[in-house]
Amino acid sequence: MPGMVIFGRRWAIASDDFVFPGAFELFIRMIWWIGILVLYSIHKGKFNCTGGGLLHSYLLVLLILLAAIICAVSAIVYISMQGTISNPGPRKSLPKLIYTRLGLYIPELVWAVVGAIWVSDTDVRCERTVVNVVFWTVIASWVIIIFTVVAVVIVFDPLGGKKTLYLADDINRNLESSQSGQLFYNVKKTATRVWERRIRLLCCCIMQDDDHRVAFTSIAELFRTYFSDTDLVPSDIAAGLTLLHQEQDKVENCPKEPEEVLCHSHLSHVTDDLDIELENAAHYMQFAAAAYGWPYYIYTNPFTALCKLNGDCCRNSPTDSDIIGGDHLNFHFGSILKITGLQYRDFIHISFHNKIFEIPFFVALDHKKEAIVVAVRGTLSFEDLLTDLSAECEDLTLEDVLENGFVHKGITQAANYIYRRLINDGILNQAFTIAPEYKLVIVGHSLGGGTASILAIMLRNSFPTLRCYAFSPPGGLLSKSLADYSKCFIVSVIVGKDLVARLSMPNMEDLKRRLVRIVANCNRPKYQILLYGCWYEVFGGDPDNFPTELDGRSQDALTQPLLAEESLMMHRSPSYNAIEDESPLNAPPQYPHLYLPGKIIHIVEETSSRRWCSSDVKYTARWSKETAFSNILISPKMITDHMPDVVLKALNNLTEEKASCIPCQIEGDFHTNTI
Numbered sequence: 001m002p003g004m005v006i007f008g009r010r011w012a013i014a015s016d017d018f019v020f021p022g023a024f025e026l027f028i029r030m031i032w033w034i035g036i037l038v039l040y041s042i043h044k045g046k047f048n049c050t051g052g053g054l055l056h057s058y059l060l061v062l063l064i065l066l067a068a069i070i071c072a073v074s075a076i077v078y079i080s081m082q083g084t085i086s087n088p089g090p091r092k093s094l095p096k097l098i099y100t101r102l103g104l105y106i107p108e109l110v111w112a113v114v115g116a117i118w119v120s121d122t123d124v125r126c127e128r129t130v131v132n133v134v135f136w137t138v139i140a141s142w143v144i145i146i147f148t149v150v151a152v153v154i155v156f157d158p159l160g161g162k163k164t165l166y167l168a169d170d171i172n173r174n175l176e177s178s179q180s181g182q183l184f185y186n187v188k189k190t191a192t193r194v195w196e197r198r199i200r201l202l203c204c205c206i207m208q209d210d211d212h213r214v215a216f217t218s219i220a221e222l223f224r225t226y227f228s229d230t231d232l233v234p235s236d237i238a239a240g241l242t243l244l245h246q247e248q249d250k251v252e253n254c255p256k257e258p259e260e261v262l263c264h265s266h267l268s269h270v271t272d273d274l275d276i277e278l279e280n281a282a283h284y285m286q287f288a289a290a291a292y293g294w295p296y297y298i299y300t301n302p303f304t305a306l307c308k309l310n311g312d313c314c315r316n317s318p319t320d321s322d323i324i325g326g327d328h329l330n331f332h333f334g335s336i337l338k339i340t341g342l343q344y345r346d347f348i349h350i351s352f353h354n355k356i357f358e359i360p361f362f363v364a365l366d367h368k369k370e371a372i373v374v375a376v377r378g379t380l381s382f383e384d385l386l387t388d389l390s391a392e393c394e395d396l397t398l399e400d401v402l403e404n405g406f407v408h409k410g411i412t413q414a415a416n417y418i419y420r421r422l423i424n425d426g427i428l429n430q431a432f433t434i435a436p437e438y439k440l441v442i443v444g445h446s447l448g449g450g451t452a453s454i455l456a457i458m459l460r461n462s463f464p465t466l467r468c469y470a471f472s473p474p475g476g477l478l479s480k481s482l483a484d485y486s487k488c489f490i491v492s493v494i495v496g497k498d499l500v501a502r503l504s505m506p507n508m509e510d511l512k513r514r515l516v517r518i519v520a521n522c523n524r525p526k527y528q529i530l531l532y533g534c535w536y537e538v539f540g541g542d543p544d545n546f547p548t549e550l551d552g553r554s555q556d557a558l559t560q561p562l563l564a565e566e567s568l569m570m571h572r573s574p575s576y577n578a579i580e581d582e583s584p585l586n587a588p589p590q591y592p593h594l595y596l597p598g599k600i601i602h603i604v605e606e607t608s609s610r611r612w613c614s615s616d617v618k619y620t621a622r623w624s625k626e627t628a629f630s631n632i633l634i635s636p637k638m639i640t641d642h643m644p645d646v647v648l649k650a651l652n653n654l655t656e657e658k659a660s661c662i663p664c665q666i667e668g669d670f671h672t673n674t675i
Helices: 019-042 052-080 094-120 128-155 163-172 178-202 210-227 234-251 268-290 294-300 305-312 328-340 382-389 409-424 427-434 447-459 480-488 505-521 526-539 644-674
Strands: 322-324 347-351 361-366 371-376 393-398 402-408 439-445 467-471 490-495 599-610 615-624
Touching: 019 052, 019 128, 019 526, 052 094, 052 128, 094 128, 178 210, 210 382, 210 505, 234 505, 234 526, 268 328, 268 361, 268 371, 268 439, 268 467, 268 490, 268 599, 268 615, 268 644, 294 305, 294 328, 294 644, 305 328, 328 347, 347 427, 361 409, 361 427, 371 409, 371 427, 371 447, 382 409, 382 447, 393 409, 393 447, 402 409, 402 447, 402 480, 409 427, 409 447, 439 447, 447 467, 447 480, 447 490, 490 644, 599 644, 615 644
Parallel strands: 322 347, 371 439, 439 467, 467 490, 490 599
Antiparallel strands: 347 361, 361 371, 393 402, 599 615
């Protein structure tokens, strides 16, 4: 539901968010109160020690104060449990209880000071046990007060005083009115400035230049555009995500996904083509993974990696390769050698240089496939993350090929950087001088996959035989015309429910509307949704049902009108054009529909038999349409399916299974011929 309005401003917490923190505080307070009561009962009549009078008063008042706090917190928890997300009527008295609870912090603070003074008094001659109990009581009081202050800071919404203006302005403002237009502009400007401060604080550890400042402003505008049109708090989003996950699990019980699978011909060349591409992808994924350097190698070999790198890397230093950027103790390069199995002499150029829009890559000779491989690293730093989030669109016009092709701005700038290095610095010329008969192959994972795809499009005219393998590339990358053009030389590999492959602004807007819709219509209290959602994610079970708020009850039974979906969406987001909608002012969309590059291989987990110490996972692969990735799927695996080790494992599983089937087929053919 919308955030609570307390002290005349909106906060990033709803009236049904006090169940869990209130229950936790209630548990602590009850134990505390019982302990003090036992202590008071045991020492009743024994307060004749020096300072005993103050101790008696302190314990007695503390018991009364704790009892009052317990009553207030109990009432808050009980009221917060009432109603549903879209029916906050039963909780309308909660703000008064919050004021009461906050008021009790004043005497608690005063009494914590009194207890601290009593404990620190060296003239006190009471039992040491009593002194220690009071000491820890004072510590507990201060800890709770500090945690409360931290919680208030966390739920503070810098735009809380302007949310109502934002809503009223969007609904009632007259576009001809300069006053309302100025108000709307000021609110948007303030929201952008708040997000920019947050991003600067998050990236305070990196050196900031003009490129960073431009990126900060662009990303802040993106976040402001996406989040400003909803009136949801973080717990509403968490509840909506768990409901969507269960709803999607219900849909997955259907035997087919007709939109996802291409209409295959029964000709054998379709299967043969897929098998060939899977074998190539499994080979080149090693290069894409190696581009991550030592973090990936240590992650996949946690027990032996450091020993191997210390043994090999520190005593060897490459002499023939052109290395740019720092590589402390040669760990990055040593890891690349271990993962790819290449020799020092096989590397033409290695760059560990990393800034915003400038990402590491290496160029190597792959003698097994007779290819010159350009491997681009994926996201591994704050600079890379800023490149990912610079999601504005810009034109990419290719001479004699396409016009007005839209691309992801940040990733395109990264591709431009590598293009200049490869062409202007003569890196590719050097490689083809050494191996003129080799073909050019560009690979990358995640951000590296997106950069490799756009780089391949840029180099296509100069290298017609070029091939590109993009592993788990970002979904919002290319416009439809560029995506169709790239299908003849780019292959994208997606595993399972990978979030990044489905990540685009239109998909995010669609997720937001689906989330708001399911939250507004579910009749479960939020604490029940979250409890069952945690149980479902950890232990599994049957997905919950999703009856609407009005199922089985009359409108008269509601103590307050339902919060409709339109109430939770404060205004229509102008960030993109839906396929069926028009932009509010008929302006071109800032975030048009962008798609995955090239032909798409979708790998899904078919079976998984888990044992105590291992797991046996089987995968299947198929060609997919880009429309299969037009929705974000909520799943615990939406992040892990994106990891490079999971992608490599899936590809190796498929190629090994295919290789193990070849002897069976040969043996079957032999027996068939001899009968």
